[in-house]
Amino acid sequence: MRYGRTLERAIYPPWRENYIDYTKLKKLLREDESAPSSPSTESPEDNWTDDDESKFVDELVNVQLEKVHDFHRDTYEKLRDRTAKCEARLDTVAVAQNGEEEAQDRTKSTEATDATDASDAKPNGESNGNGKKPVPSESDKQETLKEVLAELDQITKETNELEKYSRINYSGFLKAAKKHDRKRGTSYRVRPLLQVRLSALPFNQEDYGPLLYRLSAMYSFVRQHLEGAENRGISVSEAVEDKKEYISHKFWVHPDNMLEVKTMILRRLPVLVYNPQTSKIAEGNQPDPSMTSIYFDSPAFSLYSNKVDNNEASSLRLRWFGQLAEKPQIWVEKKTVKNETSSEQQFTTKEKYIQHFIKGEDHMEKQIKKLEDRAGVDSAEAKNLKSSVEEVQTFIKEHNLQPVLRANYTRTAFQIPGDDRVRISLDTDLAFIREDAIDDRPCRDPESWHRTDIDNQQMEYPFSAIRKGEVNRFPYALLEIKVRNSGKRKEWIQDIMHSHLVKEAPRFSKFVHGVSILFEDYVNTFPFWLPQLETDIRRDPQEAFEEEQAKRQKQIDDDFAVGSLLKSRPSMSTFSPGKQTRKDIISPVGSPAMAGKANTGTSAAETRMSKLGNIANMEPTQVNDTAGEADDDETGTTRIGNERSVTVPGGLKGLFPSFSTSKYAASRRTAKLPPGVSKPESWIKDAGPVKVEAKVWLANQRTFIKWQHVSVLLASLSLGLFNAAGKDNSIARGLAVVYTIVAVLAAAWGYGIYMWRVSLIRGRSGKDFDAVTGPVVVCIGLIVALVLNFGFKYQAVRQDWNREQDMVMFNQTLAHWGDL
Structure with missing residues (x-):
């Protein structure tokens, strides 16, 4: 999707005039949508002068960037000010509540006349427990809390929109600079200048964490006072x-x-x-x-x-x-x-x-x-x-x-x-x-x-x-x-x-x-x-919403069928396969209005799903x-x-405790096919095209290459041994032939295993890929050849040594007879 269309869809209507004017930038750049995207798209009549470059850079860096940065800064400051005003309004409620609690304690410890004066002052809503500041009535408190909650919802919404605003505009500046450098990059480049200005005006790097912490604290306070004890803590029954x-x-x-x-x-x-030290000294700015x-x-x-x-x-x-x-x-x-x-x-x-x-x-x-x-x-x-x-x-x-x-x-x-x-x-x-x-x-x-x-x-x-x-x-x-x-x-x-x-x-x-x-x-x-x-x-929010509705409808149908199997079909008043109640409809974007409603119950489908979680x-x-x-x-x-x-129960065992998944039980569960229906010869999973993970395929090839590597090394060893042995050394020449045979067997084994595993991958087989025979045979063959080589060499050395000893004795005998 082109950025212009993306920008149009992302615009928040109340802020429309404060977004980057991407259309104007393209006009200044003389961007032709039908022209090819290359640096050499300038025509003879499209002469790009220094004045044109100056106008474009001024509009991009000075006008548009300043406009976006100023609006982002001002909006963020306004959100902080509105948050502070909400905090001030909630402070009056908190102070009034503390004053009432202090007045109740004072009433128990003072004289009857003081208690009467305090009780007379409170119902009129004219002062707090100290008699110094006006205390709002209970209806005024509730109204203030509701107004603050509505304001917090609006602040939260605009905070989200401001973050999206900075993100989409930041992308727009980079897109415009990229178009300029691609089209006019042979003479001018604006990307480095834009990066410098973006660093000086970092509207896209604002940290919303402190504002979110403040909103979180106010939401918690308002929720506790509007919804009562339900959300203030654990009830007595739950605590035990x-x-x-x-x-x-x-x-x-x-x-x-x-x-x-x-x-x-x-x-x-x-x-x-x-x-990490103690919750008593924890601060709101703790990371x-x-x-x-x-x-x-x-x-x-x-x-x-x-x-x-x-x-x-x-x-x-x-x-x-x-x-x-x-x-x-x-x-x-x-x-x-x-x-x-x-x-x-x-x-x-x-x-x-x-x-x-x-x-x-x-x-x-x-x-x-x-x-x-x-x-x-x-x-x-x-x-x-x-x-x-x-x-x-x-x-x-x-x-x-x-x-x-x-x-x-x-x-x-x-x-x-x-x-x-x-x-x-x-x-x-x-x-x-x-x-x-x-x-x-x-x-x-x-x-x-x-x-x-x-x-x-x-x-x-x-x-x-x-x-x-x-x-x-x-x-x-x-x-x-x-x-x-x-x-x-x-x-x-x-x-x-x-x-x-x-x-x-x-x-x-x-x-x-x-x-x-x-x-x-x-x-x-x-x-x-x-x-x-x-x-x-x-x-897309709408697509996600439709997908979830379809999933919920399917879950209702499945639960209805499972309920009939378990002889505990839910009543038709709870849900129906053909329609959903209003509570089953969820908000596609999680709006504050929808989130503010409390769910008073769950469907049978949700209860069953929770048991399987x-x-x-x-x-x-x-x-x-x-x-x-x-x-x-x-x-x-x-x-x-x-x-x-x-x-944790899971799978069929969670739904049907008496259902056995053993092979024996599966073999005993044979269903009679209805007339005209035959047993399929191939699985549905095998009907589509084969999709193999690249890692699996490359792992098989890597193993084959390693086998060929071993084969080449053995063949090189045997060839060198054969050439160095000479015509008279029959033992070395024989061992060279043995090493050659082992090398050929290793190459053949590697190729055969490679083709066998390829067939398993293509056939979606569940068999193991292990093949330990080949490595064992090659190792045993090499060990036997080395042992024989050592034995033959040792025997030849012994024979040479015996021959030398016989010659020495023969010479000594001749010398002795010569002396005689």
């Missing part, structure tokens, strides 16, 4: 729950949609401010925490292979906040998934103990002793710590684990303090870095547990000092939404999950993705989401639980504590 189940949803977010997603979330959830995770695996990447192939595996990682030079606490986390049951061991330690702990030289006796002294020798905490340490060290030793991958990212957490029903985290600036020491050029010192070049120099994103092949920067942000499975689904959460702003990424794992990208030559299997990185995840056991939430919790990286679930287990 021993078990809390959560459903986890993962998404990718394009950088262009980042700010809009943040504003949609902060309208309902405040931003959690992380501070989001930078988190680092180091994952372990064996040189053969066995943990990765089990994770990708079987989805049942164990994993180990170290995790901390901020820079390692600040000596933070380091979390040691081990997760095990087996037979749909997950368990976790987790404890903290310090940096100086990590290397000895990994080698098995330090069993954390000091930490265990301190915990036993504090909590008791027989306490559950001490026993859990001791068993966790032993299990982790045994796990490292058995699997020969070492650090292989580092993941660094910045986390923004959203949650109502004291209310953990909805927990959202947004990870940005995600970078994967090689941390291995498995080849001839190790990225990490084998005697150290981490890369000292990164931590000593306190490198930060984008880690530009690291070599190209050792770092990979993830192009999107990771959004994770955890909702307590309490039978109540918020409509604003549905708006985010089903909007065009996010791309669903179920079971995405940082560990799996990092290994598959940075160690592609060491692994043979890859996750399913890799091809999606090559496509643009941005979608990723469920986790959680404990009461603190600030750091969301900001720094162990994310759903390995198993799709989150746990906090030393060791827990949870069984």
